Amino acid sequence: MTMLALATSALVVLPYLQLQDVKPTEGTKPYTAAQLRGREVYIANGCIYCHSQQPRDSAYAPDDKRGWGRVAVAGDYYYDKPHLLGTMRTGPDLMNIGVRQPGADWHLGHLYQPRAYVSGSIMPSYPYLFDVKDAPEPGDKPVTLPPGYAPPGKVVVPTAAASDLVAYLQSLNRTGAVLPPAGGESNPR
Numbered sequence: 001m002t003m004l005a006l007a008t009s010a011l012v013v014l015p016y017l018q019l020q021d022v023k024p025t026e027g028t029k030p031y032t033a034a035q036l037r038g039r040e041v042y043i044a045n046g047c048i049y050c051h052s053q054q055p056r057d058s059a060y061a062p063d064d065k066r067g068w069g070r071v072a073v074a075g076d077y078y079y080d081k082p083h084l085l086g087t088m089r090t091g092p093d094l095m096n097i098g099v100r101q102p103g104a105d106w107h108l109g110h111l112y113q114p115r116a117y118v119s120g121s122i123m124p125s126y127p128y129l130f131d132v133k134d135a136p137e138p139g140d141k142p143v144t145l146p147p148g149y150a151p152p153g154k155v156v157v158p159t160a161a162a163s164d165l166v167a168y169l170q171s172l173n174r175t176g177a178v179l180p181p182a183g184g185e186s187n188p189r
């Protein structure tokens, strides 16, 4: 009984008290409907198995030198349910990919064929997020791929899932200032 009470307070009550005052960091906004759908596509396709979303302190990893952004704090995840921290880093951390790669065309083309942009990339391609057509239909916005990567004589059109996923990736920007919490205690580095 004592053990259970101790465990509950250490793992449930204390974290709750520590995090109940967390506010979104500057610039961290609620996701739009399209971005939320894109988040589901990110989850469904297992992007988290190769990508983290948690730039670390220089004491643990040289993330600052990799250009992945400042150290993540709790307020960066204010609207993330569930959070997508990830632990595997087969690919780069994506917490600030919206700043590093702002262009929708780049993201779409990279999802269709990573090796068109990064030779030797081991990221899988996601062809099923695109329709390959003979010609664009009204309303279609074909992806501009580097020469030689579109199937000959065809156009590659993103599905709604691809466009939503890219809207989500473009929203990943946690570079805003970390404000010290009310009460004076400043955030750890």
Ligand code: HEC
Binding pocket: 041, 042, 045, 046, 047, 048, 049, 050, 051, 090, 091, 092, 094, 097, 100, 101, 114, 115, 118, 121, 122, 123, 124, 126, 165, 169
């Ligand atoms: C098997 C591991 C793996 C999986 C799964 C994976 N990626 Fe990647 N990803 C990589 C690697 C390796 C790179 C670096 C080479 C490159 O850019 O292609 C990368 C690069 C990226 C980049 C560019 C990062 C930068 O800093 O330029 C983005 C964006 C990205 N991945 C998004 C995704 C999304 C979205 C998914 C899920 C649909 C996904 N990845 C799934 C391995 C993976």
